[in-house]
Amino acid sequence: MVDHTVKAFDEDITRLRGLIAEMGGLAELAIQEALEALISGDDELGQQVVARDKKLDMLESEVDAMAVRLLALRAPMAGDLREIIAALKIAGVVERIGDYAKNIAKRVGRIEGRSRFEPLTLLPAMGEVAAEMVHDVLTAYAARDPVLAREVIERDAKVDAFYDSLFRNLVSHMVENPATISSAAQLLFVARNLERIGDHATNVAEMVHFAAVGSYPTDIER
Amino acid sequence: MVTNPISNAEPKMRARDVSVYYGTKKAIDAVSIDIPTEYVTAFIGPSGCGKSTFLRTLNRMNDTIASARVEGRIELDGEDIYESGMDVVQLRARVGMVFQKPNPFPKSIYENVAYGPRIHGFAEGKADLDAVVERSLRRAGLWEEVKDRLEDSGTALSGGQQQRLCIARAIAVEPEVILMDEPCSALDPIATAKIEELIDELRGRYAIVIVTHSMQQAARVSQRTAFFHLGHMVEYGETSQIFTTPRETRTQDYITGRYG
Numbered sequence: 001m002v003d004h005t006v007k008a009f010d011e012d013i014t015r016l017r018g019l020i021a022e023m024g025g026l027a028e029l030a031i032q033e034a035l036e037a038l039i040s041g042d043d044e045l046g047q048q049v050v051a052r053d054k055k056l057d058m059l060e061s062e063v064d065a066m067a068v069r070l071l072a073l074r075a076p077m078a079g080d081l082r083e084i085i086a087a088l089k090i091a092g093v094v095e096r097i098g099d100y101a102k103n104i105a106k107r108v109g110r111i112e113g114r115s116r117f118e119p120l121t122l123l124p125a126m127g128e129v130a131a132e133m134v135h136d137v138l139t140a141y142a143a144r145d146p147v148l149a150r151e152v153i154e155r156d157a158k159v160d161a162f163y164d165s166l167f168r169n170l171v172s173h174m175v176e177n178p179a180t181i182s183s184a185a186q187l188l189f190v191a192r193n194l195e196r197i198g199d200h201a202t203n204v205a206e207m208v209h210f211a212a213v214g215s216y217p218t219d220i221e222r
Numbered sequence: 223m224v225t226n227p228i229s230n231a232e233p234k235m236r237a238r239d240v241s242v243y244y245g246t247k248k249a250i251d252a253v254s255i256d257i258p259t260e261y262v263t264a265f266i267g268p269s270g271c272g273k274s275t276f277l278r279t280l281n282r283m284n285d286t287i288a289s290a291r292v293e294g295r296i297e298l299d300g301e302d303i304y305e306s307g308m309d310v311v312q313l314r315a316r317v318g319m320v321f322q323k324p325n326p327f328p329k330s331i332y333e334n335v336a337y338g339p340r341i342h343g344f345a346e347g348k349a350d351l352d353a354v355v356e357r358s359l360r361r362a363g364l365w366e367e368v369k370d371r372l373e374d375s376g377t378a379l380s381g382g383q384q385q386r387l388c389i390a391r392a393i394a395v396e397p398e399v400i401l402m403d404e405p406c407s408a409l410d411p412i413a414t415a416k417i418e419e420l421i422d423e424l425r426g427r428y429a430i431v432i433v434t435h436s437m438q439q440a441a442r443v444s445q446r447t448a449f450f451h452l453g454h455m456v457e458y459g460e461t462s463q464i465f466t467t468p469r470e471t472r473t474q475d476y477i478t479g480r481y482g
Contacts, residue, residue, distance in 0.1 A: 002480045009479065075438055077465050077477040214467030 009074055016066050016087050017142065023059045023094045024138030026052065028131050030101035031197065035127040037108045038190065039120060046108035049101060056098035063091035079211075086211035090141065093200050093207075097134060100193040100200075107186045117180070119169045119187055123194070126162035129155065130194045133201035141208045149208040150217055152201060159198030166191040234259040234399055234429040235280060235317075240294035242275050242284065249275045251453045252294070257399070259429040262421060264440035264461065266433075267450035268481060273433050276450065277401050280431065281317035282310055298399070315342055318392035322404040324384030326376030326391075331368050334376040334387055335359060338395040354394055362390035363420050382413025389420065393428075400424065402432040406439065418443050437477055441465050449473045 004010050030049050037046035067088040070076060076084055114120060133152050140148035167188065174184045209217050233256035242250035250272045257263055257280075265273035275284065282303060284290040296303050303313055315338065326334050335355045338344070345351040355372070359365040364386040368379070376387050385405060392400055402421075406414040421430060421443050434440050440447055441461060448458040449472070457464065457473045468474045475481055 002475055004479050005481065006479060077437065077441075077479075078468050078474050080478045081466060 009080075012066070012070055012074070013080070013083065016063065016070065016084065019059055019063050019066065020087055020090055020094070021138060021142055023056055023063070023091060023098075024134060024141075026056050026059070027094050027097045027101065028134045028138075030056075030098050030105070031127055031131040031134065031194075034101045034104040034108075035124055037105055038111065039114075039124060041108065041111070041114055043109050046105040049105035053098050053102040056095050060091045060095040063087060067091075079214075082211045082214060086141075086207040089207050090204050093204050094134075094138075097197050097200050100197050104190050104193050107190060110186045111183045113180060113183065117173075117183065117187070119166055119173060119184070122162065122166050122169065123187065123190060126159065126166065126191065126194050129158050129162065130197045130201065133159070133198055134204075137201050137204045137208060140205065141211075144208075144212045146209045146212040146217075149205040149212070152205040153217060156198045156202045159195055163191055163195040231258055233257055234299065236295075236297040236300075237276075237279075238295045238297075240276070240279060240292065240296060242272070242279060243289075243291045243293075244287070245289045249453055250279070253455045255448060255455060255458055257429050257431060258446070259398070260426055261446055262425045262430045262432060262444040263446040263448065264432050264434060264444035265448050265450060266435075266437055266440050266477075267456075268476065269435075271450040272453040273448075273450040274403055276455075277403055277431060277433050280399070280401055281314050281319055282308075283314075283319065285310065312342075315395040316397055317399040317401060318395065318397035320385070320388050320392055320400065320402045320405050323408050324381060324388050326379070326384050326387050328375065328377055330373045331359075331376050331379070331387060332372040335390050335394045338391060342395050344395060358390040358394040359387075361393055361424065362386045363416060363423070364390055380413070382409050382416055385409060385413070385417060386420065389417075389424075393424070397428060399429045399431065402430065404433055404435060407435065414439070437465070449476060451476065 030052065033045055034049045036042065037049065067084050070084050074080070111117070133155055136148060137152045139145070140152065170184050170188050170191070174181045206216050209215070235257040238254050239252045240250060240254070241248060241252055253276055265277060267273045278284045279292050279296060284292060292304060298313070298316065302308070327337065329337075332355055335358050336351050339351060339354045345354045356365060359368060364383060367383060368374075376384065379387060389400075406417050409417065418439065421432065424430060432440070432443065444461045446458065447461045447464040449456045449464065449468075449470070451472055457468060457470045459469070464473065465477060468477065
């Protein structure tokens with residue numbers, strides 16, 4: 001895209017995009033480390049993830065303030081307007097993704113008998129897909145790439161399939177091993193959180209598509 | 223090239239393949255557009271894009287420029303306004319105009335408004351004329367401010383009041399279309415807001431076309447926006463569409479401040 005005649009406007013938008021990218025990086029890392037902590041039972045790592053979530057909250061506030069300032073001072077139009085509105089909404093959603101990762105990290109200490117838990121081995125693969133969705137949707141945002149955004153949306157079906165499979169798996173595990181119900185329920189929440197992260201990445205993808213071309217992807221069920 | 227994709231209603235004015243030349247220089251190239259009534263249509267574009275030139279073809283103001291030549295067809299209610307039998311004075315009453323700088327006559331406020339109806343024979347007798355003057359000043363949102371000083375000179379009013387006086391003068395002769403050429407560029411924000419509010423009130427009654435350099439103003443007051451560039455009408459559509467999802471890259475670049 002051609003530069004603005006007013007250079008400071010470009011600098012502001014670049015800064016806004018930088019903040020969103022930083023948020024995305026933190027959210028992705030939070031998902032990965034929360035799962036790592038969960039699988040290995042590393043309570044300390046889990047606490048780090050929880051503590052670092054504050055940074056995401058701060059960045060979200062920063063994006064909000066910056067977007068409001070840009071709307072007030074620059075009166076953006078067309079693509080610029082869509083971009084700033086999208087940034088405002090994306091920041092809120094990425095912050096939620098961070099909350100889900102934090103919630104996973106909080107459960108690290110509540111899982112007992114890790115070695116006997118077969119469903120535990122499914123979670124990293126599911127987490128990887130969800131984290132990848134977050135990673136790719138922010139790449140799509142940075143590149144204003146509606147095609148990649150659409151790919152991310154399609155990938156959500158994979159996360160949903162993982163969730164269904166884990167759900168069945170955990171339920172039968174609970175039936176067969178009533179003593180593990182408490183831990184299995186914890187894992188169910190973890191799976192649920194990852195499924196929600198996939199949904200939120202899908203929402204971000206829709207906003208990326210909107211910012212890039214001015215419409216939501218129509219042929220995909222919202 | 224680009225025609226009107228939006229209005230189903232019979233347009234008040236219709237331009238087809240209109241080109242305007244100043245001598246050998248082509249200022250407008252084959253513009254086709256439908257101007258609906260009861261809507262505000264805004265023309266935007268950089269200086270020299272031809273938006274004011276095109277506006278002036280709509281009531282033959284370009285006739286006063288010796289070197290100007292208009293090709294193509296412009297209709298008012300289906301009637302060709304450039305045909306030889308057209309009474310230009312009558313045309314300019316039906317298609318009124320408000321200019322950038324308020325230009326009241328150096329006469330009383332009353333006379334400024336009464337002049338048109340009198341020469342066009344719209345009012346019989348003093349009482350009739352008084353009623354036309356009051357109604358026009360009311361519609362222009364100026365009555366309450368000037369009703370006790372109608373004999374004061376129009377030029378003694380503030381800039382914003384003068385511009386509303388000019389609008390009252392234009393609507394006194396019962397026009398069907400009002401053309402406004404940057405009507406607020408010489409006014410402060412409060413006077414501008416009053417004119418914009420007035421435009422919004424008037425649009426239910428007339429077809430209004432406004433040329434403005436302020437994109438914010440076009441966004442605020444119009445329902446249709448046409449973007450002109452280098453004599454071409456690049457894009458014409460609903461104002462909300464033009465300012466959120468313009469179809470043309472040139473429109474996008476201009477309204478987001480990336481022009482040249």
